[in-house]
Amino acid sequence: MGSPIRTASRLLLAMLAVSVMMPSQAAQLVRIGAAHFPPYTVRPESGADTGLLPQLVEALNASQSDYQFVLVPTSIPRRFGDLKQGRIDMAIFENPAWGWEDIPHTTVDMGLEDAEIFVAQRLPDRQQNYFADLSGKRLALFSGYHYEFANFNAEPQYLAKNYNATVTYSHDSNLLMVLRGRADIALVTRSYLSDYFLRNLKVASELLVSDRIDQIYHHYAILRPAAPISGEAFGKLLQGLRDNGQMLRIFDPYKIAVVPVPHSEPASHVAN
Incomplete structure (x- = not known):
């Protein structure tokens, strides 16, 4: 008959082996396009995390563990193709009328006005x-x-x-x-x-x-149809930042108004 210590050790080793074999519940990676649009994003291609978008991403990541938001440098003219081709999952601080009409997308009202x-x-x-x-x-x-x-x-x-x-x-x-x-x-x-x-x-x-x-400027997020996060889920994350005061902390110093968001489902647009 084995000793209790030996039995416990074997059990611990078995549990460790199972944990290694089981896939980890990694956060879903969500890539946000970062185009030079001061003060929201300032020259993202330089690698410096400056501007309001990096602050928003930091707050989003700190508020939950299901998604990991990362910035992918793009440009104002190139962002349309990057979203359509799946290089980025989301364009932010946008408006559906700014050239998105022929690109399938979902819009999420961010409740921000400039x-x-x-x-x-x-x-x-x-x-x-x-x-x-x-x-x-x-x-x-x-x-x-x-x-x-x-x-x-x-x-x-x-x-x-x-x-x-x-x-x-x-x-x-x-x-x-x-x-x-x-x-x-x-x-x-x-x-x-x-x-x-x-x-x-x-x-x-x-x-x-x-x-x-x-x-x-009434700001929206533009999500591609196959984005790892749904418009509804992203809207809930933004609402959480509104509720805990993070949105006001980030945007109010720049005279960007945090305004009420109508309670409605995110709008989808499918190009013909």
């Missing part, structure tokens, strides 16, 4: 009516952005021809063009301008910010 505003150099005789008419003015715009005043046509040639626009990949460059008199008006997101003024305290008095809003 705004696109006009900025000009502050001059003694310049008032808010300066922003009422854009004709004859030189515009500084961000490449790939869909502007309401331009009927959401993001083609650089169209913007240059019809709106005398210079298109760049930098809000900082566009604001510098305005400050140096090389452009009359730049369009920037309210969140970015808030961050810019924090980094450039002396500049705020040199710029005139419009009361006019080009558009309200």
Whole structure:
């Protein structure tokens, strides 16, 4: 008859062997496209985790263990193909009207709102009516952005021809063009301008910010049909971050409004 210690040791070894043979319940990997869209994502190809998207991903991962969210660098023009081809599972801080119409997807309302505003150099005789008419003015715009005043046509040639626009990949460059008199008006997101003024305290008095809003950004997540997470599940994770105050902590400092989300099922869109 074996000793109790020997029996216990054999039992422990058997349990360890079974645990090695059984597949582990690993978290589902969910790849989120990270395109340069400051202050949401800042040059993700550089490998630096800067911007609001990395903060949101960190909060999502800390709140549960069923999914592991990771960032995959992409670009504003390339993100459509990356989602369609399955290189990424989700595009975030999006709107279904921004070129997604012909791509099968599910949308999830994130309950976040930002705004696109006009900025000009502050001059003694310049008032808010300066922003009422854009004709004859030189515009500084961000490449790939869909502007309401331009009927959401993001083609650089169209913007240059019809709106005398210079298109760049930098809000900082566009604001510098305005400050140096090389452009009359730049369009920037309210969140970015808030961050810019924090980094450039002396500049705020040199710029005139419009009361006019080009558009309200109501942010959605765009999921591919075969994504490892469903729209309903992702919506519940976001709601959890709203309930525990994480959404407000991340976005409120940048004047991004956390707004109520209607209680409805995520909307699916299947291209013809």
